[in-house]
Amino acid sequence: MEAPTVRGEMFDTNELVINMGPQHPSTHGVLRVVLRLDGEKVVDTDVIIGYLHRGIEKLSENRNWTQIILLTDRMDYVAAATNNVGYCETVEKLMSLEVPRRARYVRTLLCELQRIASHCLWLGTHAMDIGAMTVFLYAFRERELILDLFEEFCGARLTYNSMRIGGLPMDVPSGWDKKVLEFCKIMDSKLDEYEELLTHNRIWIERTKNVGVLTAAEAIDLGLSGPPLRGSGVPRDVRKDEPYAAYDEMEFDVPIGTAGDTYDRYLVRIEEFRQSLRIIRQATEGLPEGPIVGKVPRLIKPPAGETYHAIESPKGELGYFIVSDGKSTNPYRFRVRPPSFCNLQALRRMVRGHLVADVVALIGSLDVVLGEVDR
Amino acid sequence: MIDGFVIPLLKIVIVLNATLVGVTYMVLLERKVIAWAQSRLGPMRVGPHGILQPIADAVKLMLKEDITPARADKWVFTVAPIISMVPALIVYAVIPFGPEVSLFGRQVTLYITDINVGxxxxxxxxxxxxxxxxxxxxxxxxxxxxxxxxxxxxxxxxYEVAVTLTLVSVVLMSGTLSMVGIVRAQESAHLWFAFAQPLAFGIFVIGSLAETNRAPFDLPEAEQELTGGFHTEYSGMRFALFFLAEYANMIVVSSVATTLFFGGWLRPFPNWAALSFLDFIPSWTWFLIKSFVFLYFFVWVRATLPRYRYDQLMRLGWKLLIPLAIANLVLTGIIRVALL
Amino acid sequence: MGEAIAFYTLAAFILGFAVLVITTKDTVHSVLFLVLDFLFVAALYVMLNAPFLAAIQVLVYAGGIVVLYLFVVMLVNLKRLPEAFQDPNRHGRIGLILSVAVLLELAAIAALGVGSVAPVRTAARALPVTGNTEQVGWMLYTSYLIPFEIASMLLLVAMIGAIVLAKREL
Structure with a gap:
């Protein structure tokens, strides 16, 4: 992008082109944003991605169906469990497998724990981008508790590989549910703590209100999903609209915003923390007994056909499109609809006319994970 | 000879060294306090509870490679950190740490100099x-x-405009520009000016946060937006000079706030005989305690608040603080004239 | 004697930096020399027992006005080199005449000034206040009240003018 010189009556002014990233503290990984500035005001941006491309989709076409679960961990690496669930359910749909109720409950539970962990990371980094650094450490303190729970469940702390086609790799450890409920209690009070620091903070409100406003129509046109879409007032949530796992048996609300600005997106996610805790409590208390794996053939070989299945990941609608040729033990075509990638489209629209400081706030507000954007 | 030359020189040496040590320990204080606010421990490895951390930091910064970017304006690049540091240090010449005391049988003033336009x-x-x-x-x-x-x-x-206007209100109260004179005026008025001028004090605190580039006004070094700000290209000791200057400035504004609004070296209620048992505490201790409270406040604010945006900062300064400061100044003037 | 040495040293520095201001190629360096120049002028005021003026000199000129100069220099693209010399609006001849006139004037002052009486010391008139700051304030608000107010009006006009120029739509 070159900077055009604007010939004025007295002085010529140059627009300043600034390269933000891929090495920049607040582009959340390796996002590169080329900003064209008029003073501090952003005239236009160019969002450049691809620095973390690992070819996960192509790799998957050369792995067998079980091995792919491990690859899905590496997409949205701050919410690996939801990626696993999405993939496994897609294959199950392709094979018309029945998943036992207990496994579906545990999946729901893990998905919601993961949502809280992911939102903790979002809250911390978002607040940090706007300069509130204490919230960052508080949020990570609570995320740590969730990572401990996951570690106890599957032994890993970041990339869990915690699902299997047809169910779960192992049952939850005994006493684990008590620890989950314990965590819910802690999290309840900590949420109030975050809100005390931010929600009614004048500076926070000034920094986020009316920043990056997206109307409902714009948000739909841009193909947004998840909190950025709901922040604009569109009550779309895959968990409610096309229930998967055990969400049809759970009681929860879908928070939506009104103004569609950064503050609303913040409020939506904060409320999602609470709704997630509600779901976790229901799922833990109502955890049914029974097997954890359905009737799965020894050799996983889905019949020829194609399917698309979406779940609500912490970032938005995470969809898998898989084509099976029915002959080989690996997918014929594997394609992901990553929510971060689609949500990132909105950045250019949102930052136009705002200041440099808003750019980092908006990147944080979209909550993108570059592992998922580039795959 | 001794009074005219040796003692001032000695005072300068002491103040400069105390300041520089104070500045490095200010960094440690900030790291510790913020760590505690964030349920962390902060530096713990160098010395007990990280007490020697500033020394380790200083050694590290001095040993680091000093890089000048190839296309930088070398001359200006070199003097910029010096220009930053020198004013932050020479300001201490007029800060009164205490009144005249007798030390080793000599009358010594606990300030380097007291000029009438301090x-x-x-x-x-x-x-x-x-x-x-x-x-x-x-x-x-x-x-x-x-x-x-x-x-x-x-x-x-x-923000300099707003801060200077609040200072003028204080000068109207004290009738002198001398720092020592201002403390004396508070002594004879039986009143710390923070209570006589609460609005001026509030504006001064906000303005001084902005003037020292501290959170929530730390836009020039907003790490998350500008990757460190004006000292991005600096390394080693030159970077350290900017760093030291920032903390030295914090100590300066704390000292100025103490002197102007909190009675400098005076103990609380200096004219209350009932409290005179406190007199065994040296006057400069009061000064240091009061300044420390301010410094702690600076750190506390940084741990709590998010950062303002550039336009909001400007709006706050020009549309709120400056008009308020002017109004306060006019009001002070009217009251002064009415009382005289 | 010491005072004279100090004065001539300061004066030499002031003139030297003034020359550097107009001869340095890099505009930013030239502005920096201007700052140094102002600082030395402030030192001169200190020598004349006018600490108030010295502080104001540093505050207003070195710390305030030149910062704005620097702003302009940094913001405006000054790299339009040779074409400026073919500026059709240049009035070389008028410039020459004016500068010769100024030079002659200076020469006349220098020639006629030698041997004339020293300027009248206004300080001879007793002021009701003591102290440099108080005296400056007293003079400003008594003898020089009208020029002082006119100067402030002038600044106000300049300020409004700048705002009108900068903000096309208000």
């Missing part, structure tokens, strides 16, 4: 400090520092 001297020297930041941003020949230095200079100039 307050003006502080303001004018501080205004020169802006150059360090502007020139650093310009000389780096890099876009982020340039943007940051423009932010910095606009911010410093704007």
């Amino acid at each position: 307050l003006l001297y502080i303001v004018s020297v501080a205004s020169v400090g802006v150059y360090g930041i502007i020139l650093a941003g310009y000389a780096s020949n890099s876009k982020f520092p340039l943007l940051a230095s423009l932010r910095a200079s606009a911010q410093l100039i704007s």
Whole structure:
């Protein structure tokens, strides 16, 4: 992008082109944003991605169906469990497998724990981008508790590989549910703590209100999903609209915003923390007994056909499109609809006319994970 | 000979060294306090509870490679940190740490000098400090520092107006520009000026946060936006000079706030005989305690608040603080004239 | 004697930096020399027992006005080199005449000034206040009240003018 010189009556002014990233503290990984500035005001941006491309989709076409679960961990690496669930359910749909109720409950539970962990990371980094650094450490303190729970469940702390086609790799450890409920209690009070620091903070409100406003129509046109879409007032949530796992048996609300600005997106996610805790409590208390794996053939070989299945990941609608040729033990075509990638489209629209400081706030507000954007 | 030359020189040496040590320990204090606020421990490895951390930091910074970018304006790049540091240090010449005391049988004043335009001297020297930041941003020949230095200079100039106006209100109360005179005026008025001028004090605190580039006004070095701001291209000791200057300035504004609004070296209720048992505490201790409270406040604010945006900062300065400061000044003037 | 040495040293520095201001190629360096120049002028005021003026000199000129100069220099693209010399609006001849006139004037002052009486010391008139700051304030608000107010009006006009120029739509 070159900077055009604007010939004025007295002085010529140059627009300043600034390269933000891929090495920049607040582009959340390796996002590169080329900003064209008029003073501090952003005239236009160019969002450049691809620095973390690992070819996960192509790799998957050369792995067998079980091995792919491990690859899905590496997409949205701050919410690996939801990626696993999405993939496994897609294959199950392709094979018309029945998943036992207990496994579906545990999946729901893990998905919601993961949502809280992911939102903790979002809250911390978002607040940090706007300069509130204490919230960052508080949020990570609570995320740590969730990572401990996951570690106890599957032994890993970041990339869990915690699902299997047809169910779960192992049952939850005994006493684990008590620890989950314990965590819910802690999290309840900590949420109030975050809100005390931010929600009614004048500076926070000034920094986020009316920043990056997206109307409902714009948000739909841009193909947004998840909190950025709901922040604009569109009550779309895959968990409610096309229930998967055990969400049809759970009681929860879908928070939506009104103004569609950064503050609303913040409020939506904060409320999602609470709704997630509600779901976790229901799922833990109502955890049914029974097997954890359905009737799965020894050799996983889905019949020829194609399917698309979406779940609500912490970032938005995470969809898998898989084509099976029915002959080989690996997918014929594997394609992901990553929510971060689609949500990132909105950045250019949102930052136009705002200041440099808003750019980092908006990147944080979209909550993108570059592992998922580039795959 | 001794009174005219040796003692002032000795005082200068002591104050300069105390300041520099104080500045390095200020960094440790900040790291510790913020760590505690964030349920962490902070530096723990160098010495017990990290007490020697500043020394380790200083050694590290001195040993680091000093890089000058190839396309930088080398001359200006070199002087910028010096310009930043010098005003922050020479301001201490007029800060009164205590009154005249007798030490080893000699009458010694606990300040380097008391010029009759002391307050003006502080303001004018501080205004020169802006150059360090502007020139650093310009000389780096890099876009982020340039943007940051423009932010910095606009911010410093704007808030300097508000802060100076509040200082004028205090001068109206005290009738003198001398720092020692201002403390004496508070003594004879039986009143700390913070209580006589609460509005001026509030504006001064907000303005001084902005003038020292501290959160929530730390836009010139907003790490998350400008990757460090005006000192992005600096390394080693030159970077350390900017760092030291920032903390030295914090200590300066704390000292000025103490002197102007909290009675300097005076103990609480200096004219209450009932409290005279406190007199065994040396006067400079009171000064240090009061300044420390301010420094702690600075750190506390940083741990709590998010950062303002550039336009909001400007709006706050020009549309709220400056009009309020002017109104306060006019009001003070009217009351003074009415009382006389 | 010491005072004279100090004065001539300062004066030499002031003139030297003034020359550097107009001869340095890099505009930013030239502005920096201007700052140094102002600082030395402030030192001169200190020598004349006018600490108030010295502080104001540093505060207003070195710390305030030149920062704005620097702003302009940094923001405006000054790299339009040779074409400026073919500027059709240049009035070389008028410039020459004016500068010769100024030079002659200076020469006349220098020639006629030698041997004339020293300027009248206004300080001879007793002021009701003591102290440099108080005296400056007293003079400003008594003898020089009208020029002082006119100067402030002038600044106000300049300020409004700048705002009108900068903000096309208000």
